[in-house]
Amino acid sequence: MTKHRLTRRTFLKATAAGATVAGFPLPLRAQPKTFKIGVIHPVTGALAEPGQACRLGAQMAADAINAAGGITSKGGIKLELIVGDTQTKPENGRVEAERVVNRGTRMLMGSFDSGSTNAMASLAQQRRVPLLIDIAAADPITANVAQSVKKGQQKVQYVYRNFPTGSSFGRKAVQYFNEIFKEANASPKRVVLMYCNDLFGQNQARGFQAAHKAANPSWEIVEAIPWPEPPSDLSTEVSKAKAAKPDVIAPITRPASALLLFPEIRKQRVEMMGIVGPGSPGLYEAGQLAALKEDLEYVLTSVPWANFKNPKTNAVAEEYRKRSGGKTFDTNSGYSYDGMFVIADILERAASLEDPDAIVDAMKATNFSGGLMQYAGPVVFNELGDNPNAIPTMIQILSQKPVAVWPREAALQKFVFPRPKA
Numbered sequence: 133m134t135k136h137r138l139t140r141r142t143f144l145k146a147t148a149a150g151a152t153v154a155g156f157p158l159p160l161r162a163q164p165k166t167f168k169i170g171v172i173h174p175v176t177g178a179l180a181e182p183g184q185a186c187r188l189g190a191q192m193a194a195d196a197i198n199a200a201g202g203i204t205s206k207g208g209i210k211l212e213l214i215v216g217d218t219q220t221k222p223e224n225g226r227v228e229a230e231r232v233v234n235r236g237t238r239m240l241m242g243s244f245d246s247g248s249t250n251a252m253a254s255l256a257q258q259r260r261v262p263l264l265i266d267i268a269a270a271d272p273i274t275a276n277v278a279q280s281v282k283k284g285q286q287k288v289q290y291v292y293r294n295f296p297t298g299s300s301f302g303r304k305a306v307q308y309f310n311e312i313f314k315e316a317n318a319s320p321k322r323v324v325l326m327y328c329n330d331l332f333g334q335n336q337a338r339g340f341q342a343a344h345k346a347a348n349p350s351w352e353i354v355e356a357i358p359w360p361e362p363p364s365d366l367s368t369e370v371s372k373a374k375a376a377k378p379d380v381i382a383p384i385t386r387p388a389s390a391l392l393l394f395p396e397i398r399k400q401r402v403e404m405m406g407i408v409g410p411g412s413p414g415l416y417e418a419g420q421l422a423a424l425k426e427d428l429e430y431v432l433t434s435v436p437w438a439n440f441k442n443p444k445t446n447a448v449a450e451e452y453r454k455r456s457g458g459k460t461f462d463t464n465s466g467y468s469y470d471g472m473f474v475i476a477d478i479l480e481r482a483a484s485l486e487d488p489d490a491i492v493d494a495m496k497a498t499n500f501s502g503g504l505m506q507y508a509g510p511v512v513f514n515e516l517g518d519n520p521n522a523i524p525t526m527i528q529i530l531s532q533k534p535v536a537v538w539p540r541e542a543a544l545q546k547f548v549f550p551r552p553k554a
Contacts, residue, residue: 166212167203167485169194169475170232170261172242172252173468177220178362178388181419182464183244186267187215188456189465190241192448193472205480211472222247222331229255229263239264239491241471244464246270246332253277253291260488262495264478265293266471267464269301269411270335274517290488292495292517294474295467296411296436296524298332302339305382305410305434306347308526308538312408312432313351315538316549320379320405322354326369326393327384328361333412336384340410354378362388370396379405383412390414394427405550409433411524416534418459428529430551437525437536438466438504440544445504460534470503474511477502506542 171190174183194211202208214237216228225248229240233255240256240263243249249268256263257277265273274293280286296304313320325340327333337356344353355376357369366389373381381404383393391414397407411434414420421428438445438461448469449461456465479485482494500511509521526538528547537547 166210167206167239167479168212168214168232168235168237169472170216170229170235170237170240170242171213171468172216172218172225172228172232172240172248173244174218174220174248175215176217178386179220179245179413181387181417182413183217183220185417185456185459185462185464186242186244186468188452189461189468190266190472192452192455192465193469193476197472197476203476203479203485206485209479209485211476216242218243218245218248220245222251225249225251226255228252229261230259233259233261237261238485238488239475241266241468241475242268244268245330246273246335247330249273250331256290257286260288260290262488262491263291264471264475264495265291265295266468267295268293268332269296269298270331271297271299271339272335278516288489288492289517290492292513294471294511294519294522296522297518298335298339299342300339300520300522301336301411301434301524302341302343303346304524305340306343306349308434308524309351309380309408310347310349312526312538312547312549316547318405318550320351322376322378323351323380323382324373324376324378325353325356325382325384325410326373327356327358328363328386328389328412329358330361330386333358333361333384333386336410336412340382340384351379353382359389361386363392366392366396367400369393370400370402373397374400374402378402381407383407383409383415385409385412385414387414387417387420390420391423394424394431398427407431407551408549409435411435413463416460416462416527416529417464421529421532421534425532429532430529430548432526432528432537432547432549434524434526436463436467436522437506437527437534437542438462439506439542440536441542442504448504462534466505470505470511473502474498474500506536 218224
C-alpha cells in the first residue's frame with residue numbers, strides 16, 4: 133500500500149479546494165445554498181503549525197455540522213468555509229478579512245495571534261460582519277470595541293470571543309501556581325518572568341503581573357525579561373535570568389522563541405525547581421515536541437485544553453489524529469472546533485441570517501454547553517463580548533506528551549514538581 137505524506141502544499145489544497153474523484157473534479161451541478169464563514173489563521177510563516185491546527189479543527193467541525201443536517205432551523209443550510217492565511221503577518225488580518233468578506237462571507241472566525249485578530253476586528257466593525265474570535269488573548273481586542281459602543285462612537289458590537297483573555301490567563305496562572313506549589317509541598321520564592329515583546333506577550337505579561345500583585349502570594353516576580361519577537365538569539369536574556377537566581381522560570385513564548393529559549397536554558401545550566409508558564413503557544417505542539425525533545429520534559433504551562441474525560445472529545449481527537457497525520461487535538465484545533473459549533477448554535481437561533489444585527493442578537497444570548505474544551509460553565513458572552521467561562525488548564529510534558537495535570541477535576545495524571553535533577 134502506498135503511503136502519502138501530508139505536506140504543507142497538500143494540506144492547503146485539501147482544506148481550501150473542492151472535492152475530486154481519482155484526481156478529476158466532480159461534475160458541476162446545482163449546489164444547495166450555503167452560509168459562508170470566513171475562517172482566517174496563520175497557516176504559513178512562523179505560526180503555521182498552530183494555524184494549520186486551527187484550520188483543520190474548524191473544517192472538521194463544519195464537516196460534522198453539515199453531515200448532521202446543517203443549520204436545521206434554517207432549512208438545513210450548509211456551512212461553507214472561505215479560508216484565509218495571514219502568513220503570520222499581523223497586518224494581513226485585515227487584508228484577508230476584507231478579501232473573504234468581498235467573497236460573500238457573512239461571519240468571520242479567527243485568527244490565533246492577537247495582532248492579526250485586532251486588525252480583523254476593525255474590519256468586522258467597519259463592514260458589519262460578526263466576528264467570533266476562536267483564539268487570541270489580548271484584552272483590548274474586545275474591550276476597545278465594547279468601550280466605543282458604550283460611548284456611542286459605534287452602534288453595535290460585532291466582535292465576540294470564546295477564549296480566555298490575557299487578564300484571565302494571569303489570574304488562573306497565579307491560582308494554579310499557588311495550588312501546585314502547595315500540593316507539591318514546595319516553597320519557591322523567586323520567579324523570573326520571560327516573555328515575547330509583541331501584543332500577545334505584553335498583554336499576557338501584564339495580566340500575570342497584575343494577578344500576582346492582587347494575590348500577593350508567597351513567591352515574588354524578581355525579574356521580568358522581554359525579548360523582541362521573533363528573536364535571533366536569547367543568550368543575553370537567559371544569562372540575565374540565571375543571574376536572578378530563579379526557583380522558577382515563567383516563560384511566555386511563541387513557537388519560534390521557544391525553539392531558542394529552552395536549548396539556551398539547558399546550555400547555560402540554569403539551576404531551578406522547574407519551568408512553569410503562565411500560558412502561551414510553543415510548548416505543546418507536535419512540531420515543538422519533536423524539535424525540543426528533552427528540553428520540554430517536565431515543563432508546565434497553563435493553557436486552554438480539551439476535556440479528555442469527555443468520550444466525544446476522544447472520538448473527535450482520534451479523527452483529528454488521522455486527518456492531521458498523527459497530531460494531538462490541542463488548544464488550537466480544539467478551540468477552533470468549538471468555535472464552529474458555537475457559530476452553528478448562533479445561526480440556529482438567529483431571527484435572520486441576512487441581517488448581521490440579528491446574528492449579533494443571537495450571539496449575545498448564547499448559552500452553549502456542547503464544547504469539547506475545559507470550561508467553567510457554558511459558553512456565554514459578557515458586557516465586553518468575552519466568555520468568562522473560558523479557562524485554561526495546567527498541562528505538563530510527560531514522556532514527551534502534553535497531559536492535563538491540574539486542577540484535579542481536569543487532571544489525567546499527577547504532575548511532577550520540582551522536576552527531577554539531571
